[in-house]
Amino acid sequence: MEIINDINQMQKRAEALRNSGKTIAFVPTMGYLHDGHLALMRAGRELGDVLVVSIFVNPAQFGPKEDFGSYPRDLERDSALCRQVGVDIIFHPAAEAIYPRGFQTHIEVENLSRGLCGDFRPGHFRGVATVVAKLFNIIKPHAAVFGEKDCQQLAVIRRMTADLNLDVQIVGYPTVRETDGLAMSSRNTFLSAAERQSALSLSRSLEQAQQMVREGERAPGRIEQAVRETISREPATEIEYVRVCHPESLSELKWVEDSTLLALAVRVGKTRLIDNRIITTKPGRE
Amino acid sequence: MEIINDINQMQKRAEALRNSGKTIAFVPTMGYLHDGHLALMRAGRELGDVLVVSIFVNPAQFGPKEDFGSYPRDLERDSALCRQVGVDIIFHPAAEAIYPRGFQTHIEVENLSRGLCGDFRPGHFRGVATVVAKLFNIIKPHAAVFGEKDCQQLAVIRRMTADLNLDVQIVGYPTVRETDGLAMSSRNTFLSAAERQSALSLSRSLEQAQQMVREGERAPGRIEQAVRETISREPATEIEYVRVCHPESLSELKWVEDSTLLALAVRVGKTRLIDNRIITTKPGRE
Numbered sequence: 001m002e003i004i005n006d007i008n009q010m011q012k013r014a015e016a017l018r019n020s021g022k023t024i025a026f027v028p029t030m031g032y033l034h035d036g037h038l039a040l041m042r043a044g045r046e047l048g049d050v051l052v053v054s055i056f057v058n059p060a061q062f063g064p065k066e067d068f069g070s071y072p073r074d075l076e077r078d079s080a081l082c083r084q085v086g087v088d089i090i091f092h093p094a095a096e097a098i099y100p101r102g103f104q105t106h107i108e109v110e111n112l113s114r115g116l117c118g119d120f121r122p123g124h125f126r127g128v129a130t131v132v133a134k135l136f137n138i139i140k141p142h143a144a145v146f147g148e149k150d151c152q153q154l155a156v157i158r159r160m161t162a163d164l165n166l167d168v169q170i171v172g173y174p175t176v177r178e179t180d181g182l183a184m185s186s187r188n189t190f191l192s193a194a195e196r197q198s199a200l201s202l203s204r205s206l207e208q209a210q211q212m213v214r215e216g217e218r219a220p221g222r223i224e225q226a227v228r229e230t231i232s233r234e235p236a237t238e239i240e241y242v243r244v245c246h247p248e249s250l251s252e253l254k255w256v257e258d259s260t261l262l263a264l265a266v267r268v269g270k271t272r273l274i275d276n277r278i279i280t281t282k283p284g285r286e
Numbered sequence: 287m288e289i290i291n292d293i294n295q296m297q298k299r300a301e302a303l304r305n306s307g308k309t310i311a312f313v314p315t316m317g318y319l320h321d322g323h324l325a326l327m328r329a330g331r332e333l334g335d336v337l338v339v340s341i342f343v344n345p346a347q348f349g350p351k352e353d354f355g356s357y358p359r360d361l362e363r364d365s366a367l368c369r370q371v372g373v374d375i376i377f378h379p380a381a382e383a384i385y386p387r388g389f390q391t392h393i394e395v396e397n398l399s400r401g402l403c404g405d406f407r408p409g410h411f412r413g414v415a416t417v418v419a420k421l422f423n424i425i426k427p428h429a430a431v432f433g434e435k436d437c438q439q440l441a442v443i444r445r446m447t448a449d450l451n452l453d454v455q456i457v458g459y460p461t462v463r464e465t466d467g468l469a470m471s472s473r474n475t476f477l478s479a480a481e482r483q484s485a486l487s488l489s490r491s492l493e494q495a496q497q498m499v500r501e502g503e504r505a506p507g508r509i510e511q512a513v514r515e516t517i518s519r520e521p522a523t524e525i526e527y528v529r530v531c532h533p534e535s536l537s538e539l540k541w542v543e544d545s546t547l548l549a550l551a552v553r554v555g556k557t558r559l560i561d562n563r564i565i566t567t568k569p570g571r572e
Contacts, residue, residue: 007451011451011453015453018304018305019304019305019307021305102445102535103449104395104396104397104398104445104449105393105394105395105396105415105445105446105449105450106393106394106396107391107392107393107394107450108391108392108393108394109390109391110390110391110392111390112390129391130450133450134449134450134451137450137451137452137453138451140453159388159390159391160391163389163390163391163420164391164393164416164419164420164423165293165297165420165423165424166423167297167301167423167426249388
């Protein structure tokens with residue numbers, strides 16, 4: 001396994017790999033890897049001859065009051081994990097190389113960047129779209145794997161890829177959970193034991209929503225309200241949003257249909273967590 | 287020579303060409319080709335094994351009151367010219383394929399899109415940057431040639447290419463002029479004989495500015511004023527801007543330096559014309 005820091009070196013390597021007939025699979029990460037990332041990497045391992053993982057805490061997707069500075073980092077541990085999973089190249093560029101002096105180009109996926117997390121993190125999806133396009137141009141992957149936990153991010157990236165004719169297959173990978181149901185996230189490391197207990201209400205409330213639909217409920221408002229109540233009952237929780245919406249357009253729905261997305265964001269103490277689930281109306285498919 | 291309309295077909299062809307070791311040179315155009323375009327194509331012919339020319343009148347770079355509908359088109363004549371110059375592939379997509387339903391992604395090169403033409407054509411450079419990135423992703427060129435007549439467009443594209451790590455060599459090509467000095471443009475076809483006469487003041491005034499600098503003038507304001515007076519003297523001219531600026535950042539200058547850009551836009555009758563020239567302070571270099 002190799003660690004490449006230099007953008008030109010990575011881009012030249014990628015071009016040489018493609019010219020020699022190799023396919024490239026890519027998993028972008030912000031590091032501090034957990035089992036969710038490792039699952040994406042194992043999926044990536046099957047998708048190409050060469051597996052490239054980027055580790056880059058992208059300043060452009062953090063707001064001025066967000067946790068860019070305190071976001072957890074541990075390259076040594078990350079490298080060992082990547083090696084275990086069979087990663088070929090870690091791409092680990094410096095922020096000043098990704099955003100040099102005079103940088104001024106931004107990619108905006110307009111509608112999908114609004115609503116949900118976009119309302120609470122202005123500029124976040126612009127930062128995500130721009131850096132993912134840059135990484136695609138540097139790493140030249142045939143396929144890239146993204147976690148479904150970041151459902152709005154995945155929708156934004158699918159749309160950008162189609163709209164800009166990026167020749168990359170976008171693969172979504174199901175959310176990996178702890179045994180108690182908590183969606184894996186690098187930010188879980190910030191949770192105290194009590195907060196961790198409260199945070200279980202996120203996945204529990206999603207399960208409860210699926211149960212309501214299974215029993216015939218179809219009104220988004222009533223489902224959202226039940227989820228809100230379940231989460232609010234727990235100490236130290238503060239809901240940003242709970243939303244029933246279309247899984248691709250993310251637009252609001254009048255009635256729950258089959259394969260409806262239920263997405264939520266909650267602050268637990270100082271830690272912002274997101275989770276989501278696809279709700280089905282058909283028995284036996286959940 | 288081949289004409290490809292389908293985006294997927296073009297992209298697959300480009301990928302196959304690259305995989306077989308061929309280099310691709312690309313000249314994007316809006317068609318209605320003139321000798322300026324043909325010069326870009328001849329330059330492109332030298333830059334790659336395969337020469338691709340796109341002909342696409344891009345609706346996204348025209349404002350609601352601009353001449354998208356009346357922009358001249360003649361694919362048959364264009365094809366014949368391309369064949370003469372040794373073009374291998376004309377890419378000629380439909381607007382509905384480039385901008386399908388639900389399209390919502392835009393690329394903004396922030397600072398360079400402001401000022402000069404950007405002030406008079408809001409959204410124009412966003413439309414240019416977005417379509418050029420799309421064409422790069424579809425045609426996958428190693429090198430692309432752009433005319434220096436569109437000096438702000440060239441600056442925007444150079445910046446976008448660097449900022450998004452697009453692996454394309456951007457080549458600028460000097461403005462081609464009619465024997466009387468008028469910069470070649472598809473829009474020249476709209477000029478009446480009298481307007482055409484007035485339009486000669488654009489290149490003449492640029493020459494006059496170089497003469498002033500040669501004789502020691504260094505103040506942008508006095509140079510701009512002299513150019514304005516020369517152009518205003520002609521019937522049917524209406525100046526949008528005359529600006530002395532830095533050739534890459536396009537920022538205003540306090541004093542004329544060597545290799546300063548002088549750019550202008552003028553309406554002659556109903557036709558909007560642009561022209562520019564690099565002014566040198568060193569004798570014998572103009």
